[in-house]
Every structure is written in C-alpha cells, then in structure tokens.
Amino acid sequence: MLPVLGLFQRAAWARMPELLLSDAALSALRLSLETAAISTGLCILLGGPLAVVLARSAMPGLRTVRSIVLLPLVLPPVVGGLALLFLLGRTGLVGRQLDLWFGLTIPFTTAAVVLAQTFVAMPFLVVSLEGALRTAGRRYESVAATLGASPALAFRRITIPLVLPGLMSGAVLAFARCMGEFGATIAFAGSLQGTTRTLPLLVYQEREVDVDGAVALSLLLVVVAVIVIIVGRPRQLEGLS
Template sequence: MARGDLACRRRAVGQAWVLWIPAGLALALVVLPVAGLLVRTDYARLPALLTSSASLNALRLSLVTAGASTVACVLLGVPLAVVLARATGRGVRVLRAVVLLPLVLPPVVGGLALLFLFGSNGFLGRLLAEVADVRITFTTAAVVLAQTFVAMPFLVVSLEGALRGAGDRYEQVAATLGARPWTVFRRVTLPLLLPALGSGAVLSFARALGEFGATITFAGSLEGVTRTLPLEVYNQAEADVDSAVALALLLIVVAVVVIAVARPKAVEGRT
C-alpha cells in the first residue's frame, strides 16, 4: 500500500474521534458492572467457594449441556439456515420470523412453551410417556432442549446472513455441471458456511452457557441434574452472596475464554 493512501486512511479514521464518546460510554456500561463484581469478590474465600462440590457440579453440567446443545444447534440449524437462505415464496418470511422468535421472547416464556409441550400435561410429553415411558421435564435432557431453543437462532442468523452474502452462483454452476443437490450442498454450500459456522457455534455455546429463564422453568433446579452455573448463582444469591459473586465471576471468565479463544479463529476464516 502506498504511503499516501495509508496517510489518507489514517486521517479518515482520525476524523471520527467523536465516536469515541459514545463508544467509551458503551464500554463503561459493559466493563463497570464486571468491575463491581471484582471489587465485591471475597478473594480470601474464592478458592474454597469455587471448588465446592455444588460449584464444580454446576460448572461441569453447564459445560456438558452447553456443548450438547451446540451440537444440536449445528445439526438442526445448518439445514434450517440453508432452507431460509435459498427458499423462495411468501411463507419464507413468516417461517423466518417464527425461527427467530426465541431471540425476542423472554426466556421464561420459552420455558413455559417447552413445559406445555413436553410436560406431563403436554400432548407430546404425554405421548412420549405412554408410548416409550420417557419423561423429559426436570432432567438433564430438558436443560439441553431449553438451551437449544434459545441458542439456535444465533446460529441460524449467522449462517443465513453468510449464505445470502455469498450468493448462489457457485451452487448454480455446480448444478449446471450435473452435480446432484446433496453433492452441491456437501461440496459447495457447506464450505461456504464454515467460517460463519464457527462464529455461530461460538455464539450458540456462549448463549447456552448463560441460559437461565427457560432452564429453571422447564427443567427446574436439581443439583447435579439440572442446576447449571447460572441457576447455582441464583440459588447462592439467597444463601451466600460471596458464593454467588464468586460463581458469577467464574461464569464471566469461562464465557470470555470461550469467545476470546474461538471467536478470532472464526473471524480469521473470513479473511
């Protein structure tokens, strides 16, 4: 790049100094509450609080269920994103709105919806109980379902946007050369999705890790079974504030590590 072009770009960036004012306020809005947790933390008791059996069980359950829900999001969300990006017709807009509904619904509403579907009085829950003697509510499977419900739209949004941005010209060329639809998807569409897939999976995992409302409504709060780390924070907030603060700090650290480690790799795949 020529020095003149570089200087022009630097001047153009310098002219936007006024953006630092709202940017600084936005950063403060995110950072200061976390700083408040750091100030409030009882560092003398921190190791004991974080290594208690309840804390370790909650952390293990959160990581396992968030990982399982992320896998479910990928298996179900990738085909759904392709359908939404490539399908045409008036009904696609309605379908997209329904798919993205968990993004705007309060999580507790999603939990109620799942409860009335898979609960003992729900039509699908009653059917599963009668036919296969399977009960989902208040089990670890219910946690995974709740997390998948709230996290999958993040993956779908990322993938659909990537597909629409890339266009379908490569798929059309492959089809004109005689490739079958499954071959086009496997050899052309899926490679186009990989960078966005990494980013979307990270967002889904982070969202699942912090899920609270749908989980406590649909799965309850049973230690070692459904009490994930956010639920343990809520539970400890009523009994031991220091423990709740320590667990909240742990949840923040885990989320930051996941995003910081995985997000740059996803971004590098686009460049």
Template sequence: MPWVLWIPAAVALALVVLPVAGLLTRSDLSRFPELVTSSSSLRALRLSLETAALSTVACVVLGVPLAVVLARSRVRGTRVLRAVVLLPLVLPPVVGGLALLYLLGRKGFLGYVLDAVMGVQVPFTTAAVVIAQTFVAMPFLVVSLEGALRGAGDRYERVASTLGAPPWTVFRRVTVPLLLPALGSGVVLSFARALGEFGATITFAGSLEGETRTLPLEVYNQAEADIDSAVALALLLIVVAVVVIAVARPRSLEGVRA
C-alpha cells in the same frame, strides 16, 4: 475514523465493563478458590459445560439445514417461517420455558404421548436442560449462517448445478465451504448463549443439584444463601465465557479476514 465515535464507544464499553468491575470490588478474592471449588460449584460447572456442548451440537445438526432452507428456499411463506425461527431471540426465556413445559410436560400434547406410549418424561431432567438451551441458542447460529449465505450469493451453487452436480454434492462441496467461517462464529455464540441460559432452564428443567442445576442456576441459588459464593460463581461464569469467546472466535474469523 472520526474522533467523535470514541465518545459513544467509550460509553458502550463502560456499560459492559463497569458491572463486571462492580462484581470484582464486591468479591472476596482471598476466598475465591475455596468458593468455586466446592462440590456443588464443580457439579454445576461440569453440568453447564456438558449441556452447553450437547446443545451446541444439536444447534449445528438442526440449525445448519434450517439456515440453508431459509437462505435458499423460494417457497412462499419463508418470511413468516424466519420470523418464527427467530422468535426465541425476542421472547423472554421464561416464556420459552413455559412453552416447552406445555409442549413436553405431562399435560402437554407431545409430552402426554411420550409418557403414555414410551414412559418418557422430559421436564426436570438433564435432557430438558439441553432442549431449553438449544431452543434459546439455535437462532444465533441460524442468523449467522443465513446472513453469510445471503451475502455470498448463490452463483457458485448455480454454476455447480449447471455442470451437472447433484444437489447433495452442491451442498457438500460448495455450500458447506461457504458456511465454514460463519459456522465457527455461530458455534461460539450458540455455546456462549447456552452456557449462560437461565430462564428457560429453571422453568422447564427446574433446579435439581447434579441433574439440572447449571452454573447460572447455582449462582441464583447461592445468592439467597451466601452472597460471597454467588459473586465468586458469577465471576467464574464470566471467566469461562470470556475464555471460550477469546479462544474460539479469532479462529472462527480467520476465513473472513482471508
């Protein structure tokens, strides 16, 4: 490895580590247990973990078929469809929240139908949190899976098809095993992104304690009232995210190393 690579690598590492160190120097570690175990903090943490888990499941259920379609479809316009799917990666989350609000809000064309026909109002509910998190997190899963499928090629699936296997059997017995290493990595990225989601959530779901106020929203709320509490909760969020990535990601990469 060229030694010169250590210089930008060290700068990049400092760009990530030093802001966290800044939080540590500002925090009152003696009060840390007290601050992070308050009733509002625990409710926010529980809601964050629950909604992030639900949105990750939604990402898998919806994102896996979408990634397969993008990677294997020969239909014209797939490139445009891919650009639309990846749009949440480049859009500011607040814009995504506004888009969801004007789709599913009472004045949105779909939200109006849901309210008039079923009496269902989605915005400012826990369901809205899950939808917002899924909206911003699913592209991470799709990118991981589509890249894995394109890298693996379709020769195994073609062989299975020529041997008489029906499409569903090819998908279940050939395509899914090819996806598993990337699926683990994509799930971790999606969960971590959903856990830290803020902009789309506060715009589409609001900040109602115990119902839509996730941990990032609780940090923002406490920053206006008690900065020590906000810093402690920010550190808690960092710890949870690091634990999730450190525990899950090495396992997700075992198949790649093999």
C-alpha cells in the same frame, strides 16, 4: 464492561479457590459445559438445514417461518420455559402422550435442560448461518456446476467451506447463550445438583445465603464467556465494533 468491574471489585479473592472447587460448583460447571455442548450440536443439526432452507428456498410463507424461528430470541426465556412445560410437561400436549405410551417424563431431567437451551439458542445459529449463506451467494456453486460437479459435491466442496466461518460464529454465540441460560431452565427443568442445576441456577441460589459464592461463580461464568469469545472470535461481533 462497568458492571463486570463491579463484580471484580466485590469478589472475595481469598476465598476464591474454596468457593470454586466446591462439589456444587464443579458439578454445575461440568453440567453447564456438557449440556451447552450437546445443545450447540443440536442447534447445528436442526438449525443448519433450516438456515439453508431460509437462505435458498423460494417457497411461499418464508417470512412467516423466519419470524417464528426468531421468536425465542425476543421471547423472555421464562416464557419459553413455560411454553416447553405446557408442550412437553407431564400434563402437556405432547408430554401427556409420552408419559402414557412410553412412561417418559421430560421435566426434571438433563434432557429438559438441553431442550431449554436448544430452544433459546437456536436463533443465534440460524441467523448467523443464513447471513453467511446469503453473503456467499450462489456464483461459485454455479461455476462448479458448469464444471460438472453434482449439487451434492458443490455443496460439500464449495458451500460448506465458504460458510464455515459464519457457522462457527453462530455456534459460538449459541454455545454462549446456552451457558447463560436461566429462565427457561428453571421453569422447565427445575434445579437439582448434578442433574439440572447449571451454573446460572447455582449463582441464583447461592446469592440467597452466600453473596461471595455467587460472585465467585459469576466470575467463573465471565471467564468462560471470555474464553468462548476469544476461541470463537465471531466475525459478526468484530464487524460491529
């Protein structure tokens, strides 16, 4: 908490409205919220099934898969950005073909921001959801099956409601991680107002010339983080405290 207090102490409150309502700040905030929302959606879409497989399947090599899923969590984000660049960049493994066949280049686009955020945030969702699935166990599903429910019905009516809190807290953590994403974004997507310059990128750039501006934007990120945590109220976090 203390470093955040330092931010509050350093803030130029009189200039706050002017600093936060600038074109650059508003467009960065909008871009950050939009990309973080899309990325969180992608995390649920891709990470959800993955978590189910990790929690329920008994196929060999599962431990290896889990380690790979966790990799972005322990990798420095800028390394993740470079990895994305060498996979999907214009001269990258896959990116070269995309450019050749469809004339599609991903770096410097909003899609690159979303990909970078999804990459770093996905483990948060998968870990949360997998934990919830394991805690929920299969007892209720078994009971549902004995009562004649099909696996699909049991999954929809029993499993999903049971793990919904875990899914929510995972999504909230993933969203928060997306909002704060910096390293992978700058390495993979670049920085351009309205297209790829999210709030953390703007903070990094503003501190070069206007420390007041950087502090104001940092506080904005703190406020967003606090709102996200209050709204999402992740169970795991409460359990830890």
